[in-house]
Amino acid sequence: MTQTNFTDKQIKVAIVSNGNYHSRGIAHKLFTTLRDDDDFYLTKRYPDVVISIGGDGMLLSAFHMYERSLDNIRFVGIHTGHLGFYTDYRDFEVDTLLENLRSDKGEKISYPILSVKTTLSDGRILTSRALNEATIKRLEKTMVADVIVNDIKFESFRGDGLSVSTPTGSTAYNKSLGGAVLHPTIEALQLTEIASLNNRVFRTLGSPLIVPKHETIEVIPRRLGTYVITIDNKTYKHRDVVKIEFEIDRKKIHFLGSENHTSFWERVRDAFIGELDDEI
Ligand code: NAP
Ligand code: MN
DSSP: OOOOSOOTTSEEEEEEEOSOHHHHHHHHHHHHHHHTOTTEEEOSSSOSEEEEEEOHHHHHHHHHHTGGGGGGOEEEEEESSSOOSSOOEEGGGHHHHHHHHHTOOOOEEEEEEEEEEEEETTSOEEEEEESSEEEEEESSSOEEEEEEETTEEEEEEEEEEEEEEOSGGGGTHHHHTTOOOOOTTSOEEEEEEEEEOOSSSOOOOOSOEEEETTOOEEEEEOSOSEEEEEETTEEEEEESEEEEEEEEEEEEEEEEOOTTOOOHHHHHHHHHTOSOOTTO
16 A cells, blocks of 8 residues: 545545445456545445445445445445446446546446335334335244325235335336336336235235335234344344334435446346347
8 A cells, every 4th residue: 555644636536336346356457546546545444435336235235335334425326247327437448447437536326225214123223324225024924014005094904015116126026016117207106015915804905006205104013923034135123123214315316426426227228128129
């Protein structure tokens, strides 16, 4: 390390990478380039910019590593496979990223994230933030729960579980659950059912529900037991969940704004539809 202390003009950069051989090679290249450049200061603590190398999954991990200081950070993703949803740069575009960082004027693109508050029967209240989604499922038997939307008792759910997704998470698990793909500038949450049972007693809407900013979704389990709560790529087991509340967080995730920021619809097309055959 040639750097000892940083000046106000330097951009503080953290590089995080998955264990993939190729990702580590890119991380090494970035590390040596930025280390020898006076415009940058490499640090894992209090960075201005976090460069995540890997896939969308790696960016989820980077988000959780730095979720306590989201206000001061801009994320940027380099994808070592196909182009992802949170990753603006491909592995061969490292030089473009370096150029963009050198001419950086602090531009950013911000997207909503999810706030999750879990109340347990022993009185503990756990709060978390999700970038993609949070889900609740019951471990034994089917989950029976009341769903309250903005203080209105909406439905009695019976089934495997429920998922609440952010707009950027709408292309992940939410989509597999039959949810809609939501443009990330729409500040709303999406509630989707995971295998609901419908009969005379338990009746659910059966279609995804899109809830606006400032409105809350509450899930109140009706049975004691063990519940599995997932927050993005993390899984927690809790006994006797009293309530779980979801709303759009007051904080957002910021990404480095640049010309490389691919249009959302282009990403959706490339990820799920692929090449269009004009001949037909
Ligand atoms: P993983 O099981 O290794 O990967 C899940 C896949 O989802 C990966 O291909 C990942 O892309 C992709 N992905 C992640 N975020 C996405 C987004 N916002 N839009 C489109 N695709 C996205 O787990 P992981 O990589 O740690 O990701 C955790 C996420 O997996 C969860 O947040 C959940 O959304 C998703 N998941 C999906 C299902 C399902 O569809 N049935 C079930 C469980 C979890 P990369 O290859 O670029 O990393
Ligand atoms: Mn992954």
